[in-house]
Amino acid sequence: MSDARDRIAQASRLVVKIGSSSLTNAEGGLHSEHLDQLVQALVRNVRAGVQLVLVSSGSIAAGTPALGLRKPPRDLATQQAAASVGQGILLAHYAAQFAQHDIRVGQVLLTAEDLIRRTHYRNAQRTLGRLLDLGVLPIVNENDTVATDEIRFGDNDRLAALVAQVVQADGLVLLTDIDGLYDRPPAQDHARHIQTVRSAADLAEVGLGGRGSGIGRGGMVTKVQAALMASEAGIPVVLTRADQVSKALLGEVTGTVFEPSGRRRSPRQMWLAHATTARGSVRIDEGAVRALRQRQASLLAAGVVGASGTFLAGEPVDIVGPDGAVVARGLVAYDAAEFEQLVGRTTADLMAEFGPDYEREIVHRDDLVLL
Known part of the structure; x- marks a missing residue:
């Protein structure tokens, strides 16, 4: 058993x-048997004292046949x-299944935008933490009814990685319909299964597919991005097929494990780094x-050579070195229009020249994270 799998177990x-x-299912509706199998696997962990957060896609798929549609909609308004x-259909099914085991569930709908705003982020953190403390299993989904860009490509993988960090989880399990990561699309000849990823460098020669099936909205690219996002923040990740969830939760060898490659960061x-x-x-x-x-110094005007964009003071900006690589991200203390006189x-x-208001740094070190 690898260290990452052991930590998840x-x-x-x-x-x-x-x-x-x-x-x-094949018609685009909920596959009750698959959902029930997932619930059974999660129940075992809850009974063992594990606090679980479930990030579940499926609302559009569940709503498609309920609206009399023969296939998942493509236009934004019908998707919403x-x-x-x-x-409602998805949550009702989860609630009924978990209730058979005396487990309460709570619905939490989020978008990535919710986690960009600091006050919203803290509210989500408090709500999820309190639900877990009260013995409730939160079921999180992207709020598709109000999301815009996210709804077009599916961001629940990234959302799951962010939620894992928000609740300071000990591990993240990403379930899909493929048994982990391959060095090329698994349908191709000689595709090799990758059992362990220790850093993004391990993926340099990996060819990832794009979108997934016509039912889901993500693909292996978004799953790998999410896994790296979490593992680089010190959270071990297992990416595996949904019917292997019990093995993944027990720490058994299944799918692909992403070893934590970074240090735990503070919630801020x-x-x-990830929600802005x-x-x-x-x-x-x-x-x-x-x-x-x-x-780990603050960024001062003396080291700045230019700026681009139309940002305002207090908004996040990328800090870019001479080679064009992003060095850090931080909350800038000045409007973009002021930079011409600061550089x-x-x-x-x-x-x-301008008075004591200009004593402040461009980005204070408390408002900055290295990338």
Whole structure:
């Protein structure tokens, strides 16, 4: 047993994510047997004292036949209508199955945008934590009825990785209809199963497919991105087929394991790194890169060579080195329009010309995370 699998087997708090393709039948409706099998596997862990969060896709798939549609809709408005109807069907089925084992469930609908805003992020963290403390199993889904860009490609994989970080989970299990990661699409000849991923470098020669089935909205690309997001934050991940969930939760060899390759970050650092979208970028010189990486210093105007975007003070920006690589992300203290007069100048210089308001850093180290 690998260290990552062992940690998942011994975890006290886990996030499990299941995709639409693993929950639906050939007609596009809910596959009751598959859903019931998942519940049975999760019940065993709950009874063993494990706190579980379930991130479940399937609302659009569940709502499609309920609306009399013969196939999953492609236009945004009908997708949102199907999600609105289907979410109730999905949750009702989960609630009924878990109730047979005296387990209460609670619905939590989120979008990635909810986790971008600091107050929303903290509210989600408090709500999920309290539900777990009360012995409730939270069932999380993307809020498809209001999502825009996310609804077109499916972001529940990334959402699951973010939720794992929000609740400070000990492990993440991503369930799909393929038994892990291959070095090329598994239908191709000589496709090789990858049992362990230790870092993103291990995937340099891996050819990933794009979208998944017509029922689900993600693909292996989004699952690998989510697995790396979590593992690079110190959370072990298993990616495997849905019918192998019991083995995954027991730490047995199944699917692909992503070994944690990074240090645990504080919730604020995780929020900055993974739940924010940069509104622009600030370009810095090599000296500033060294100051950020080696001394964990704040970013000062003297090390800035330029900026792009239309961001406002307090919004997230990418901090980019001379080679064009993103060094860090942080909450900037100035509007983009102010940068022309800031670039390359010392703090003393700025204070002398503009007053004490310009004593503040471009990005304070408490509002910055290295990437």
